[in-house]
Amino acid sequence: xxxKNVRPLLKAGLAAGLAMTMAAQAAxxxxxxxxxxxxxxxxxxxxxxxxxxxxxxxxxLDGKAVGQGSxxxxxxxxxxxxxxxxxxxxxxxxxxxxxxxxxxQLVEEGRLGVDDKLGDLLPEVAExxxxxxxxxxxxxxxxxxxxGIPDWYAGKPKPDGSEGDDPAFDxxxxxxxxxxxxxxxxxxxxxxxxEPGEKWTYSNTNYTLLGMIxxxxxxxxxxxxxxxxxxxxxxxxxxxxxxAPPDGVAGPHGHGYYPDxxxxxxxxxxxxxxxxxxxxxxxxxxxxxxxxxRAFNQGRLLxxxxxxxxxxxxPGDSRLQGKxxxxxxxxxxxxxxxxxxxxxxxxxxxxxxxxxxxxxxxxAKPSAVEFDAGKAVEAAFCPSKPS
Numbered sequence: 595x596x597x598k599n600v601r602p603l604l605k606a607g608l609a610a611g612l613a614m615t616m617a618a619q620a621a622x623x624x625x626x627x628x629x630x631x632x633x634x635x636x637x638x639x640x641x642x643x644x645x646x647x648x649x650x651x652x653x654x655l656d657g658k659a660v661g662q663g664s665x666x667x668x669x670x671x672x673x674x675x676x677x678x679x680x681x682x683x684x685x686x687x688x689x690x691x692x693x694x695x696x697x698x699q700l701v702e703e704g705r706l707g708v709d710d711k712l713g714d715l716l717p718e719v720a721e722x723x724x725x726x727x728x729x730x731x732x733x734x735x736x737x738x739x740x741x742g743i744p745d746w747y748a749g750k751p752k753p754d755g756s757e758g759d760d761p762a763f764d765x766x767x768x769x770x771x772x773x774x775x776x777x778x779x780x781x782x783x784x785x786x787x788x789e790p791g792e793k794w795t796y797s798n799t800n801y802t803l804l805g806m807i808x809x810x811x812x813x814x815x816x817x818x819x820x821x822x823x824x825x826x827x828x829x830x831x832x833x834x835x836x837x838a839p840p841d842g843v844a845g846p847h848g849h850g851y852y853p854d855x856x857x858x859x860x861x862x863x864x865x866x867x868x869x870x871x872x873x874x875x876x877x878x879x880x881x882x883x884x885x886x887x888r889a890f891n892q893g894r895l896l897x898x899x900x901x902x903x904x905x906x907x908x909p910g911d912s913r914l915q916g917k918x919x920x921x922x923x924x925x926x927x928x929x930x931x932x933x934x935x936x937x938x939x940x941x942x943x944x945x946x947x948x949x950x951x952x953x954x955x956x957x958a959k960p961s962a963v964e965f966d967a968g969k970a971v972e973a974a975f976c977p978s979k980p981s
Contacts, residue, residue: 805872
C-alpha cells in the first residue's frame, strides 16, 4: 500500500489531551528494507504541516539508528534556530505504558496484586470519598481503563466517554503546585462511566491513581521507581519524570503554543508538571522511547500473562487502532499522546525490530492539526525509488 493510501492521522482519530495510548498487538512485520529512508526529509515535511512549529524524530532498526532529523524551528515564526535532532520532548500519554509496566513488575515481585482493590491500596480515596466505589475497583481495571472512574482532564467529555477538545483547567497556569489528589478531586463531581469492570472508557484519573499506588507500595516517589525499574536498567539516560513546577524539558528543545481565549498564541513550554504525573509526565528522546518500546515488544520487561493485562484489547475500546501499512514494511503500530503544545508518537513493529519516535510542537490546538503519519514512516524506512 503506498503512502497515498495510508489513512492520515486525523483529528477524529486523536483524542484530545493526554488520551492517545495505543499498545496494540499485530502480526509480525515483513523483513527490513536493505536501504534506509530519509528521517530528515520526513521531519522537514511534517514541519511544513499547518499548525506545526517544529518536528524532531529518530528511526531505529534492531537498536541501531536508521536516521535522525528535525524540521521547522525551536520557537514560533522561525525563531530560535533548529531543534537538535536528539532533543528531549514530552511523551505525554506514552507515560501510561511505562507506569503500567512498573505496576505489573511490582505484581511480578509480589508487592501488589492485579485484583487488589483501590480502597485497600489508597484508603484515603475511600475515606474522603474521592473515588466512588473505590472498594470495588481493581488495579487491573485501572490499567485497562475499565474502572468507570471519570476523567479529570477534559472540560466536556465526548458522549463515548473519551476526552473532549478542551482541558477543564487553566492551560496557562504554569506555577500552581497541584498534587495527584487534587486531580482526583476534580473527577469526583463527574458521573461514573460504568460499573467496575463493565467496559472500556478512557480516563487519565486511572493513571494518576496508579502513580500514587506505586509510591505507596514502594515508599519511593514515582520518578525514582520509573528510573529504577525502566530508565536505569534500559540505559534511557535522557529520560525523566517531571514532578512539579517549574519542572520542564531540559536542554535545547522545541516550544509549543496554544491559543488563549482571545485566540492569541501563547508559549506553553512550561505546561504545569502538576497536571501530568503518572498520566503523562515523562520527558524523553526518540532514542530512549524506542529503547523502551523495543524492550516491551520483545517481552523483556514482563512475563506474557502480565503483559497481556496491558495489551489485550477489550470490546468497546474506541481508541484508534494503531495499525499502519507502508509500501515496504507491513504492520506498524502506534503509541502516542498529545496535550496543549505538542503531539508525540512512536511507531513500532510488534517484533520489536523497528521503532520511529517523533514529536511535533504546535501553533494550534492538537485536535486541529492533520498530518499523514504513514508517509513519515515510509520516508524513514522505505528505500527511495530511483528517478
